[in-house]
Amino acid sequence: MASRPEYAVTNRRQAEPPMRSDLQRPGGPANLADILERVLDKGIVIAGDIQINLLDIELLTIKLRLLVASVERAQEMGINWWESDPSLTSKASELEEENRDLRDRLDRLERIAGLPAPKEGEEVILEEHHEEVVEADGEETKTESHREEVVEAEAGRKRKRSGRSGGRSGSGGGSRTRKKSSGG
């Protein structure tokens, strides 16, 4: 089988007579993550005489490390079935996930706004002018709004003050929508 392309096979039948062994590469013992994933999380769960709680705190940590560590990539790929796994929908993982989501959104917002994350004690003023003109049925509606935000980073916590003003006016015209937005 020397001409076969290189690929890894974990040989999990070494103890057996050499059945199909010509196709299998002698591998080390099976990956611990593969085993734990199965023996802790899968298999039929029936009540034994000894009540055990596989969700003891530290073990939960192992589970989370094992299962959710790559959650971002998995979510990007739309794989999220474990969110409905009752053994994983503990408060901790919910919070962790919510936390991460919110932080991601923050990062994204800051990126879109072209803002570096404010450092402690730093004040960022975000000024936004938004003007929209809608012309329909011979009438033009113009909306303008002005927003000023002051973001202060204080001991890792963000506080925000914001002011807003807006106005609207109408006049005649064709039928098109124009959007203009400027940020600074």
Next chain:
Amino acid sequence: MDEPTPTEALRTALDRLGEELAADVLVQARREAVDRATSILADEITRSVLDNARAHLPGVAPARKSRPRRESSGAPAHYVYGIIWAGEATPEDAHGVADGRPPFAVEHGRLAAIASLVPLDEFDEEALHENLNDVEWLERTARAHEAVLDAALAEATVVPLRLCTIYRGEEQVREMLDREGPVFEDALRRLEGKTEWGVKLLAQPGALHGSPPEGDAQEPGGLSRGAAYMQGKRDEARAREDAVRQAEEWAHQVHERIAALAAEALLNPLQNPEVSGHTGEMLLNGVYLVDDADEEVLRDEVEALAAEFEPLGGAVELSGPWPPYNFVKGSIEAAR
């Protein structure tokens, strides 16, 4: 027309809410962590107080601490690994979870439980609470559990049970077989002649980077510092998006092709390199229930995929045969 940008206004409002919530969530998480730690400590103290109080009560046997552990180990419990049809070969030369004690069959009606004896001083509730949190103990036990089922799998269709399913004695094992009989029989029939395999797709570091940032083509002085920074940010974001899209395509391609020759297919969460020890980024962690007759087809397909992805920096890994851990849940649902 009166509210010109309702969706944008809504999004702005939501984003602002999210921003405010982020800080609150951190505070709340910290508070809950403290609460949980407090409650664990309280439990420990309670236990200790109770033990001490018992020691002072006349005529009441002191519990736990002063009870010699050897006493309970005198009557070993039955650790059950999995279920097979009665009469099938039991892997008697395998090493069980406790001191390598060999497995044996507890038969009841048409079914048999693969069990081995375990000392209660290592496997009762109190001991398990500690042992399950001992990573070395957990690994040793998980590997032994798996090794027994592997040996059984070589001879028969087996329904794997979760780690540490333990009964006081043989009688209780029989009762369990009686009670859960329909579930096991359904699972055994459904899994007959089929085996679980795992297929992973890994991207070597750098394999997923999208097209090089266009910013390189710009003249160095062509952009102001601010604009160059923004351009850089945009390029980074684009490269990230490209990588995500590519990862998706790769994973989808591999999963679809393996799933096409499998009886059932499931996606498992991607593993953390810290735990699984793999290099590169895991893009797919799929499990497939494949007809034993199709094993060669599966191997050929994995090889073909491996050959296709190798030049691109992707590695396709096959693991198995596994006891059908990932495919027994459907049976429980079907039978209940």
